[in-house]
Amino acid sequence: xxxxxxxxxxxxxxxxxxxxxxxxxxxxxxxxxxxxxxxxxxxxxxxxxxxxxxxxxxxxxxxxxxxxxxxxxxxxxxxxxxxxxxxxxxxxxxxxxxxxxxxxxxxxxxx
Amino acid sequence: xxxxxxxxxxxxxxxxxxxxxxxxxxxxxxxxxxxxxxxxxxxxxxxxxxxxxxxxxxxxxxxxxxxxxxxxxxxxxxxxxxxxxxxxxxxxxxxxxxxxxxxxxxxxxx
Numbered sequence: 001x002x003x004x005x006x007x008x009x010x011x012x013x014x015x016x017x018x019x020x021x022x023x024x025x026x027x028x029x030x031x032x033x034x035x036x037x038x039x040x041x042x043x044x045x046x047x048x049x050x051x052x053x054x055x056x057x058x059x060x061x062x063x064x065x066x067x068x069x070x071x072x073x074x075x076x077x078x079x080x081x082x083x084x085x086x087x088x089x090x091x092x093x094x095x096x097x098x099x100x101x102x103x104x105x106x107x108x109x110x111x
Numbered sequence: 112x113x114x115x116x117x118x119x120x121x122x123x124x125x126x127x128x129x130x131x132x133x134x135x136x137x138x139x140x141x142x143x144x145x146x147x148x149x150x151x152x153x154x155x156x157x158x159x160x161x162x163x164x165x166x167x168x169x170x171x172x173x174x175x176x177x178x179x180x181x182x183x184x185x186x187x188x189x190x191x192x193x194x195x196x197x198x199x200x201x202x203x204x205x206x207x208x209x210x211x212x213x214x215x216x217x218x219x220x221x
Contacts, residue, residue, distance in 0.1 A: 002154075032210055041201055041212040042155070087155060089205065098168075099145070099205045103154040 001025055003090045005102040012078045012109050020073040020105045022088030031064050031071040032089035032099060035082075042087060045073075050093070078109045113138040117202045117213030124220055130175075130189040132216050134202030137183070142204045144185040146177055149199040161185060192220045 003024045012018055022031060030049045034042035046055045048064035048071060055062055060082075064071045075082055085106050089099040114137045124130060136142050143162050147155040157170045159177035167177050174193060178186045185202060197220045202213040 032205060034210070039217075041215045044210045044212075047210070089155075089210075091205075098157070098160055099203075099210070100157055101147070101155040 002100055003088055003102040005086075005088060005105050007105060008103075009106040010108070012082075012107065014080060014109055014111055015077050018075045018078060018107060020075075020086050020088075020107070021070065022072070022090070022102055023068070023070045024090045024092070026069065026090070026092040026094070028064075028066060028069050028090050029093045030091040031062075032091070033062055033071075033073050034087045034089065034101075035084045036087065036104075037084045075107070078107075080109050080111065083107055083109045113142065113204055113211045115202055115204060115211050115213040117200075117216055119216060120214065121217045122219070124192050124218065126194055126220055127191045130187070130192050130196070130218070132187040132200055132202075132218075134185040134187075134213055135183055136185075136204055136211075139183075139204070141182055143206070144179065145203045145205065146185065146187050147201045147203060149201065151198070155201065159187070194220050196220050 003022050006021045032047050033045040036042040050066050059076045062073045085104040087101045087104045089101045091099050116135045145160045146158040148158050149155050159169055161167050161179045164179055175189050200216045204211045
């Protein structure tokens with residue numbers, strides 16, 4: 001089952017913050033986050049494993065709440081280069097190594 | 112680290128023609144390999160995944176097939192393409208520490 005992402009799209013001005021959410025109906029082992037620019041392959045941002053961890057990547061960080069089967073991606077002080085489509089990919093506890101991607105969240109950062 | 116090579120980068124094929132897309136992996140052994148398809152403006156749809164030579168799992172019924180003849184080679188094929196097969200095809204190797212994608216093949220069926 002495909003994870004659900006929200007919002008579908010968001011427009012930010014440079015310097016603003018955003019949160020992208022990803023939730024699943026299945027018990028999760030891991031959550032992956034990627035960013036894709038138009039016409040290019042997705043670029044890996046981070047993986048969060050079961051254990052409720054939080055990770056950071058410059059001004060982009062993420063949390064994983066395994067009890068709620070949810071993950072959130074936090075983008076702070078957004079830059080123009082953050083524009084793109086963000087996908088979460090989930091790996092369930094019962095289906096190791098099979099990563100199913102969400103439908104994506106389109107993020108546009110404007111000056 | 113791993114590198115995934117995928118070719119060709121773009122392909123225009125007539126309806127009813129065959130298809131063969133190849134993906135090879137460098138820098139690791141026994142990777143899990145995936146084929147995804149992305150229709151224009153849409154998300155990534157998992158088509159096939161493989162955990163080893165000759166082991167293929169299909170996620171959606173379709174006229175595509177996949178094969179894994181060697182440890183680091185993953186092939187996506189079709190005997191007769193349909194218009195609906197158009198899209199951006201990505202080979203990927205996600206793991207517990209990092210995920211790698213090929214650069215993708217943009218297929219247009221005309």
